[in-house]
Amino acid sequence: MSRLNHALPFALACALALTTACSRRETLVQAGNRQGILHVGNGAEVQYLDPHIAGGQIDHNVLSALFEGLVTLDEETLQPRAGAAASWEISPEGLVYTFHLRPDAQWSNGDPLTTRDFLYSFRRALSPALASEYKDIFYPVKNAEAYAKGTLSDFSQVGFRALDATTLQIILHQPVPYFLTLLRNNVWFPVHAASVEKTGAFDDRSAKWTQTAPFVCNGPFRLREWRVNQHLVVEKNPHYWDAPHVRLNEIWFYPSESLQSQEFAFRAGQLHTTWDVPLSKLDAYRKDSPGLLRIDPIFETYFVRFNVGVPAFKDPRVRRAFALTINREAIVKNILRGGQLPATGLTPPGIAGYTPPPGHASDADEARRLLAEAGYPGGRGLPKVEFLTIPQETQQRLAEALQERWRRELGVEVVIIQKEFKMFLAAINDLSRDYTFARGKWTAEYADPLAFISLFTTGNGVNG
Structure with missing residues (x-):
């Protein structure tokens, strides 16, 4: 526990x-x-109530109750619907979005919510000093990436324009069909300037403004x-x-x-x-109380993180050897049992315009050959391998399944390490990288392959 x-x-x-x-x-x-x-x-536990720093679904669940961006998503259709903006227009070429804020929109302390609040918030979220892990979600906006990376210092050159107190324009550098969906991410939520700067500079990541009362929000x-x-x-x-x-x-x-x-x-x-739902209870709910169990489809992929800072795992042959021993079909059928699909690539099926690759079947013989070719026959000579995960039944059973496959097929003994979620995130971030292998999971912010493949691009905030 x-x-x-x-x-x-x-x-x-x-x-x-x-x-x-x-x-x-x-x-x-x-x-x-x-x-x-x-x-x-x-x-x-919630990590952050600062929407420009917070990441992950747990924080987002709370932040979505406290804040509201320009648009939100319909719970049934997942299509964009009006939020702080009552309406919007899109230019014919798909580059200019003009949002009309609700004239009666207010902060929780009664202050009016205006376009100035959104400009302030976007500048803060893109500030290099704040180092938001999710700032790349702004990158479809003209010059946003250059400003976030510090190569452009004049924020007025970024594609945001306040035409008046309730009319906001966002200019993209190229059309992005899913752009409105991006606005649902909490990094796009507005923050109250006076509250933020009560305890420090607007881009001070260590400021304690979320811990002072009253906590001013607009949701x-x-x-x-x-x-x-x-x-x-x-x-x-x-x-x-x-x-x-x-x-x-x-x-x-x-x-x-x-x-x-x-x-x-x-x-x-x-x-x-x-x-x-605990895996041990899943079948019982399906049989005895199906009305209490809800299983929804989601664009989410589990994967194994390799710390390539460990010299042995810089070799792609070693990483491929470990990957080839994984029996994805058995994991889905015998462990998860929730209707998941075996992953054939990082991007899951079901995203419009994307066809998943056929993937690679489990091949223990090829895995052993690759490991030996890399200089580690039977796993001999490899450094100590630890698999970092979180203390949850599903994650523990996944880790144990991988541990057993790697021991049996490769001769590699793997030690499972569990850390509470906050400590887990600290261990896998780009500054510490305190792991050999680690549990990886990503849930898409929008229905496009880029939501997955962009994770592994240089400079991406979550590419740790």
């Missing part, structure tokens, strides 16, 4: 004990249904309370432009890297929804 979850199981244990004693004590879900409060298991909810490792609570924002149609009064996000703890809390009536 992760230490991030200690507070939650204890509270659940108390609640269950009281239920036994009183026989009919109201659960959190029952109370939430009555009070308009949603209780959510949100995976690991349907505002921050009420954040108790690290216990819960994060957002409440309905009365200054939100569409507040009358926000049906929830509060959302409680609970951090937990233990899927078992989340599932137990769900069964006990303490959570409305969980981040994921």
